[in-house]
Amino acid sequence: MYGNIRSRDFLPELTFSASRSSGAGGQNVNKVNTKVELRFDIANSSILTEDEKSRLLAKLAKRLTQDGTLIIVSQTERTQLKNKAQCLLKFYELLESSLTVQKKRKPTKPTLASKVKKMEAKKHQSERKATRRSIDY
Template sequence: MIPPKEDIIKEVTFKTSRSGGKGGQNVNKVSSKVELIFTIANASFLSDDEKSLLEEKLSNRLDSEGNLHIVSQEDRSQLLNKQRTVLKLMNLLTKSLQVQKKRKPTKIPKGVIEKRLMTKSITSSKKENRKKPGLD
């Protein structure tokens, strides 16, 4: 289960820098790009099983120190970008912590097998009727 936003914000660090893109002179003056850094190993609200599951599922997104980096620079406002990174992190955590159910293999119903065999026999009889009659 994912904790409230306030608990997550206590566990992460934010870095700001100047972002590219639209904004005119504002881009050159204001540090609106926000990078959220989340260390899975230090998260107090996650159990050991959840931490190992996250490290396994997010292994391609973690850096060498085990930090998860999420960047947002879509908005001109630093505050909106900060909120966006927190939402991205929450969505990522909820998706990664979901465990898929194992598929239970089921038998093929008799009706399906009979129908398949029936269509095969109908098709073979059609093709048999297309042949020229033999002299046997």
């Protein structure tokens, strides 16, 4: 319905910033800005349609800032370039999963075989519990 998200070029609308990572990594962490932060303003995007914007704003509400900006952070890799690639990968996966429309579940009725199997299991359980009872003399 929404087409292939990866075929669209979002790069002009994405903002990247780098900072120092936290955690283990020795001297490299202390002196190199490898942590990358990707920012995407959904409401002001010219690439997305109005329907896609409203869907993303609803689905990603907990991940957005108050002004509707999506922030994705990556600091797992040792280089800024790899973290930037990780951010882009996360971004596209998040958009694809959020814009995918799930099929409505069609409720089905249990089959005769499943009903029989359920009754057999109940009978078996009942017999097992009946043998635990104390015998009155």
